[in-house]
Amino acid sequence: MLHTRTPRQALPALRAGVAVALTLTLALTLALTLTTAPAKAEVKVAVAGPFSGDLASLGEHFIRGAQIAVEDINAAGGVNGEQLVLLEGDDRCDPKEAVAVANRMVNEGVVFVAGHACSGSSIPASEVYWEEGILQITPASTAPQLTENGYDNVFRTCGRDDQQGSFAGNWLARWFGKKRIAIIHDKSSYGKGLADQTRAAYEKRVTGTVHLYESINAGEVDYSALVSRLKNEGVEAVYYGGYHTEMGLIIRQAAAQEYKPKFVSGDGQVTEELWSITGDSGEGLIFTFGPDPRKRKQAAALVERLRAEGFEPEGFTLYTYAAFQVWAEAARAAGSFDTEDVADAIRAGSFETIIGTLAYNNKGDRTDEDYTWYRWTDGSYNEVGKDYRP
Numbered sequence: 001m002l003h004t005r006t007p008r009q010a011l012p013a014l015r016a017g018v019a020v021a022l023t024l025t026l027a028l029t030l031a032l033t034l035t036t037a038p039a040k041a042e043v044k045v046a047v048a049g050p051f052s053g054d055l056a057s058l059g060e061h062f063i064r065g066a067q068i069a070v071e072d073i074n075a076a077g078g079v080n081g082e083q084l085v086l087l088e089g090d091d092r093c094d095p096k097e098a099v100a101v102a103n104r105m106v107n108e109g110v111v112f113v114a115g116h117a118c119s120g121s122s123i124p125a126s127e128v129y130w131e132e133g134i135l136q137i138t139p140a141s142t143a144p145q146l147t148e149n150g151y152d153n154v155f156r157t158c159g160r161d162d163q164q165g166s167f168a169g170n171w172l173a174r175w176f177g178k179k180r181i182a183i184i185h186d187k188s189s190y191g192k193g194l195a196d197q198t199r200a201a202y203e204k205r206v207t208g209t210v211h212l213y214e215s216i217n218a219g220e221v222d223y224s225a226l227v228s229r230l231k232n233e234g235v236e237a238v239y240y241g242g243y244h245t246e247m248g249l250i251i252r253q254a255a256a257q258e259y260k261p262k263f264v265s266g267d268g269q270v271t272e273e274l275w276s277i278t279g280d281s282g283e284g285l286i287f288t289f290g291p292d293p294r295k296r297k298q299a300a301a302l303v304e305r306l307r308a309e310g311f312e313p314e315g316f317t318l319y320t321y322a323a324f325q326v327w328a329e330a331a332r333a334a335g336s337f338d339t340e341d342v343a344d345a346i347r348a349g350s351f352e353t354i355i356g357t358l359a360y361n362n363k364g365d366r367t368d369e370d371y372t373w374y375r376w377t378d379g380s381y382n383e384v385g386k387d388y389r390p
Contacts, residue, residue: 043082043337044108045070045327047320048101048115048125049140051090054219054245057273058117062139063088064311065320068302078283079328080335091125093118095323102128110134111337117316119143119376120189126154135339137327139319143193147363153339154267155346155360157319157326157353159369162191164199164266164288167386172198172264173205176237177389182212182230186242188305191218194266195241211235218246224253229258244267247285248277251349255281262286262390270315275379285376286390290369292383293318293355302354322353 002212047066051059072088080085087108089101098121105113106128112135116122122141129136130151137155138146144160144319172181181202185195192215203209212235216223227250230238240247245267254260255278269287278285294303299318306313330345331337350359359367373388374381 017167042085044085044110045112046087046105046110049117050087050093053092055093057271061316062320065317069321069324073328079331091121095120095124098125106132106331112327122146133339137323139316139323143189147365153343155364157322161194161197164371165194166201168288169198169201173202177206179236180211181237182235183210183239184214187215191242227254237262240265244274248274251278252281282376286373288371291372299354318354323353325353326351
């Protein structure tokens with residue numbers, strides 16, 4: 001704190017008139033009070049994800065969901081009487097970039113981050129947020145490790161890979177348990193984690209092993225050697241743990257070799273950009289994701305509004321919007337922006353959001369998340385239900 005002193009030369013003048021001095025002092029005090037009293041501080045919140053690079057289409061879900069959530073919250077009066085200011089952090093789904101983004105949010109004085117998208121980004125960023133006391137809710141990072149680290153400031157609006165992988169693995173065992181299947185992953189925290197969970201569930205149910213378990217290098221463009229191996233070994237179902245860019249290339253290159261196994265994957269395929277890679281060869285790909293939030297009654301008005309603006313609120317758009325709803329309601333319930341207070345309110349509460357009612361366990365995971373199947377056809381994906389038959 002800075003202090004000021006009365007100059008020694010001014011003392012004789014002050015002694016000359018006590019009444020005048022007192023009047024001036026009171027006037028000065030009032031003026032200082034009026035001019036230096038702090039205005040209400042901006043409440044900075046942020047969204048973080050891949051806003052450039054190969055996975056920018058997923059990042060677009062995050063940005064649009066965050067922008068409209070903040071607009072709506074502010075239009076309704078803000079949180080605890082304060083308006084929100086939204087910052088954006090592009091991590092390109094790169095762990096090092098994610099840490100840099102997290103540190104920037106610390107320096108900016110952000111109190112809440114909706115992010116990140118990729119588990120490989122959320123996990124290292126969460127260490128920064130935990131150390132610096134920033135609340136984090138990810139709309140998309142499904143790796144169990146994220147909420148197994150014991151950080152009490154980390155939550156998600158999505159499910160976990162042990163839930164998603166168990167659902168997929170049991171389905172594969174039911175329909176392809178007596179056939180040759182392969183499980184492939186991209187070595188990322190998300191992709192490998194999901195593949196491992198799927199494999200574990202499959203092998204437990206069939207009391208056997210998958211025919212082939214392999215990894216690829218994300219970012220490459222030629223997977224034809226892998227495709228040839230799958231084809232030559234008679235693999236009838238291919239499960240892929242990873243994102244849509246590599247999945248799309250594998251499918252397209254399989255079609256070029258006239259190889260048509262059943263392709264199965266996870267929520268990394270929940271973007272319309274996939275079809276721009278696969279073209280018609282993407283027909284029939286199935287993947288797991290939560291029940292389509294766009295179909296919920298409470299989402300109808302927002303979905304219509306976004307579509308009128310030319311934006312389809314697919315994938316994680318509404319999950320991001322819901323993350324802001326949870327944080328805002330918890331901050332109101334706590335009457336505070338303090339992370340510990342807000343985190344306690346999240347664990348203690350139940351929140352009506354655009355994607356349904358959300359409640360949390362002590363780890364920061366949803367208590368009710370489930371998965372269903374989606375199928376790609378004619379350039380779009382549609383929910384086909386838990387009991388989808390191939």
